[in-house]
Amino acid sequence: MVDDENLELINPKDWSWSFWFTLPLYPYGKRRTLRQEIIKDTIWTFDQIQGIFYVVVPIRMTVVKLDEGGLLVYAPVAPTPECIRLVNELVVEHGDVKYIILPTISGLEHKVFVGPFARYFPQAQVFVAPNQWSFPLNLPLSWLGLPAKRTQVLPQDSKQTPFAAEFDYAILDTIDLGPGKFAEVAFLHRRSHTLLVTDSVVSIPADPPAIVQLDPYPLLFHAKDQASDMVVDNQANRRKGWERITLFALYFRPSALQIPTLIAAISAAFKAPERSYRAYFGLYPFKWQQDWERSFTALRGDGRLFVAPVLQTLILNRAPQETINWADKVASWPFQWIIPCHFHAPIKAAPLQFRQAFSFLEKQPAVSAGLLSSSSYPLPAEDFQILQQIDTGLSKTGIVPTAKDKL
Incomplete structure (x- = not known):
């Protein structure tokens, strides 16, 4: 259920995002936000949109209530007045924002909002995925707008964090893409059996969100x-x-x-x-x-879980073993729901379905994490032609490493 029932009463200034020029994507300086309660008094999503040439898709932030009181924010979106107002409504009821998570190193559409969002919550600790980078110059985190005194890198061992009692996480090892890198951190909220991911898997709704x-x-x-x-x-x-x-x-x-x-x-x-x-x-x-x-x-398909063709063809095939190892670890967790940062959410899905989504990296079905990874859901080969041409061109020029063979 969408919380904002009287949208026509909201001042359009509430949608203002003054720093749109840092990532000039539609709808530029005016971004609407919709909050949805996913699990009562526990998890909320905050959706905005962005795109190029009107190819607009949702971009999503997830907020989780902590057992000790307070909130954890996964993958912030643009902190418009409307967005901050909706977050502060939760703060009044459930406590301050304590932790802000940047779960990716390559997704500029996620990184660009973390610093501005964190400034609205000066007591929150900011945790970022390891091996952050910037292009064309690799700048310090503080130069990227992240608060220097309260930003730290997520340790490899999730038990070393202040939210370890409630969350597990798994870091997809950094994938070398030549001029840049790709990585993602999946979070498991144990109590609600909910998995939070960034870009790794998606599900497509029949109707526009x-x-x-x-x-x-x-x-x-x-x-x-x-x-x-x-x-x-x-x-x-x-x-x-x-x-x-x-x-x-x-x-x-x-x-x-x-x-x-x-x-x-x-x-x-x-x-x-x-x-x-x-x-x-x-x-x-x-x-x-x-x-x-x-x-x-x-x-x-039938609303199935899958890896986006762009990731299949241009990114994850550079590191099939590392990706499978990560998927195995995530699939060992007892989750029932998945909330990605794009397209549909929440997705009702079991660990086996998550693991199956990555079987495109394997020549044969494999037994991983105690689960039989049966056939993935093959997509029409002809629809991959442009992506494969891009992949071939990038590899031939040496801009990115050549894709590795399936396992």
Whole structure:
């Protein structure tokens, strides 16, 4: 249930994010926040959106009430006045924010908010994933906006943290990507049997999430079949736009999408009913094949848990053994729910389902963490073509290390 029932009464200034230029993604300086209570008086999610060219997906922060009183925040989002107000409502009832967790080292869309968010809660300790880096210069954490006197690196042993009585965590070993690195820290909240992850696994809802539907313009933009279309705002078109946005976000360019020439796209733009700045001056450089829905159906499945194609093709295949070891450790925990930082949440899932999501790294099913990792859910090979071309190009130029063979 969304807590904000009277959104029309909120001052738009509450959505203001003044530092949008540090990561200039849509919706830029105006970000809405939706809070949802996942487990009564225990876990809440805070959803915002971000994207490029109206390919908007949720980005999520999770707040957990501590048994000792107070709150732990996993992966902060933009601290707009609305977001901070919603957090402070929990503070009044459940105690101060005590711990703020940055669970990734490469996700700028997560890192950029931690420092500004922490400034609103000066008593909170900040814990970050090991081996943080920045590009083009590797700067100290304090230079990245993190409070120097109260920021520390998560130790490899979760028992050495002040929240060890309530949480376990597992650090995915740093994966070398050439100019940068990838890592992720999964947190288990024992009492609620809830797993918190950043980017490693996702599940796709059939309908666009509530946060995306607050402003349906991006959904309707991508529901068009051609630039001259005037799309009616109804649930069918919102879902159509959401399905295409999902394919863009996870494949970049699925096989069912054709890109017309620049001349053709500009010519079509003159026929567009709306040629404002918001509508990119009528430019709609996409042409979807008639059977494009099959790609979304295969991707979503029945709402299953899976690893995003981008991670499968460009990141985790650089370190299959390290990734499998991490997945085995996470799958040894008795969780019943998973909350990722993107797309659907919460996801009802068992450890076996989490482990299965990573079997794309294996040649044969393997017995890991006492669980039989049966076949993963293979996605259409043709939808991976662009990602594989990117992978090949990066490897040939030596920008990133070559992907390793499956285990």
